[in-house]
Amino acid sequence: MNYSLNTFRAIAALFVVLIHVSAIYFELGYNDFLNYFIYRNLFEIAVPIFFAATGYLLNDKIHYYKEQMIDYNVVEFRKISSKLAFDMAKKYLFYYLFVSIIYIVFEYYLYLTDRLYLDLDRWNIFLERLSIERFLNGTIGGVHLWFLTGLVVVLLILGFLLRLGVTPGVIFVIVLPLYLLNLEEYWTLTKIDKIIADEGLFLPLLCVAIGMFVRDLKLVKRAIYWYSAFISLFAFVCVKYYVPSKFDSILLMLSLYCFGLIFSTYKNVGKNIKIFQSFSFWGLYLYLYHLIFLRIYNKGLLYFYQYHYKTTKYYDEVWYLPLAIVVSILGPILLAFAMDLFKKSSKNKAILSKILSSLSFILYIFTATILLTSGLYYGNKFKESTKIEAPTMEEYYFGQEHLTGTVSKNTTKVYVLKNGEIVRRGVIVKNRKFKIYVKDLIATNKSTVEIMVQNERGKAIKGNLNINTWSDGILSNVKQTENTTIGKGSNGVKKIELYSNKKLVRTVPIQKDNTFKIYIGDLKKRKGQKFIMIPVSIDNKYGKLHKFTIE
Template sequence: METQKHLYRLDALKFISAIMVVAIHASSYLYHTKTATVLNYEWYRYFLEFAVPFFFAASGLLLQNSSPKKIISFSIKVFSLYIAASILYTVFNISKIAGNRYFLDIAFWDSLRNLLSKWTVGAFIRGDFAQFHLWYLMAATLAGLIIAFLRSKGFSTQKIFIMSTLLYIAHLSSFIDFNPIVAHGGFPRALFYTSLGMLAGKFLQKNYRFYGIISISAITAYAAPRILDSGNLIDIFLIISVFAAISWAGNSNAQPNFISYMGKYALTIYILHMAFITAINQTILYAGYDLDYLRTHAYWVPAMITASVLLSILMHKPFERLFLKPVTRIIDSLTPDPATSDLPAVTSHQLSLQQKHRLEQRS
């Protein structure tokens, strides 16, 4: 019996991308405090922008051969993650307000009113009403639903990609104003890169090693102008880098290794790391230490990345048990089951038999 192909390179790149996201947030204080330099920030910061587009494209690769019902199922499960994570961060934020009141003598009720003032319909749709980085989950949910609708109307992968490209350009050029319901590019960005991953999956060729070289070269070409602050940024290099990386991962015959094994924690790291970064900072402040002084040390950013990644991994199962599974059961009871399928971008990482058959025909 023919077996499905597990994409271990995709697992590995998902784990690496999750660490890249953590690095963005662990080092962001350098930018906000205007202490960023080429040596302590800029030389690596722009390479990290590969991460979120890659996450979207990875979902697209795995949704390429899925039916509209399975894509809807994917979107519902991502939405469950969004709700679970939002509940977690709501509890966390209220706990932080209480801690600030007790240790730092910051007014509790004023802080709570400020928190509640951010709970708007627009913020919920943007995905950032509980924590800013959760926009990714809501954007992925909406992108999945749009793709499912287009698939149900008979749109091919190429047509979906063309439509998503036009929508993304319209958003970037402000021809269509999505800003009230979009954060960090939102669903137009998610739709574009998800369809890019689908396109890469549709046209996978025999395994060519140069895909990896193309990806690295393109992200370097994307980052270099920003590091040197020279000329206009050409986003096409980021698109090429993501497309090449997906093609490289999708053609993999690699064996599993430690990094690919850690891929199963990628989404948990993405969701939980901000809680641990914030908790560590607050604990230092509560203990009476000078946080600004500690941040001047070269070890600070690597230490924060390491600590938040390890703590997120340790909390993988508790998060699933205490937040994700209860929310998933509630949402499943409120929505019809369009299909029985795993969440491709989180747990599957497999090609369909149809796609594998096409690859064998080309070999």
């Protein structure tokens, strides 16, 4: 048994978990979190080790069957080697299909809880992931599952090559230059490489070929393997951090090759560390299912903080990261442990198996039930408390000073936006009325102004402001006293021009309530004298004239 292989796979599985747990800081813009890009580059060795370990184990099985053959036959040996590769491909294809279905169902579950807790409808996003392209490139269930489709395609290719009698050494010699040429981004190779998502086809092909190749080597233990492995790995981290280029992955492949030499010659590394050896069984569960437990953890915290009006972000808490690591590791291990107990049927462990497996599944069911039932219980209440509607705005005519209207329940803020930026905040008074001074913001009746309302949870709704212009500019309720004329102008009237004998004799501004008052005592000369009043808009358009005569 190769204990070193189990140890390296255990460390690689932990690295994969750390990649996804710490990714939230990168996604949120905290790129400087503990020098994120330094330790993130260090974790890059994880997936290549998984690929190389698969190649090593495949070739190890081939050697085992070769040793068991009494009468060595080349044709039969090729068939057996090819069948082993194809059988392994079938196994990983089953894993991919089964786990993808689990993740799709899980994503649908999160879609429902997001609607309940956050009032977010992500149905279109959910449907986008259900595409043929994502199924073929290995990301229909989750981005990390490309590892499985990569193995399936690579093992199928190796199966055909082994059937033709191509040895692991020759496979390595063929694949290495293809990988290097692909780094130069030759069009044909790049197109082939994109068959598999994320890291492409040639990376897993080279890593598996390295694993098979080192299994064939007959070497002795040398300390230089350790030095070379770690020096090249840290050189990769530094080069990618300080002077990144498309060729820095060559150092990563060199490091992988040296690690392959280590677990090919030093076969007892970590033999006495039981937890590492247990990862030979737990590792695959950890890789495949850790994201489910991590997302349940993140979603649960998000819902809790949103519902209880927490001002801090859950990922800013000091306990978030260590607890996220524990949940992401412990969850898949408990799942693997429960599944293993169900498979065992020995009498002396029957009762213990039932108890432990039942407790494990109760834990999973309890977690899901808490999220679902609490969502159903608080969902409507939460949705009602966060519901927000567009405001009802009173008619606004070009030239008015204030925009007025009424906001819906739960609205706490109202803003005016111009060119997409907030330029003014309104005041919400009793009966949910608001009033905002906008005259200086609207230069013409073609100005683009938006109104945005927001609730205390930050949810916002935007709406365009319709700027009305007058149709006629009508004067109404016109009355004459001894020396004055009073009346009211329609919306949009800025001033009144008074004419006598076709000459402009007076200009009077309109009041805030659209009323006007014109003194004409000094203009009266004779009985029967005629006057004309014309309303004028802010953009100097003339309305319907109004005539009156001095009696």
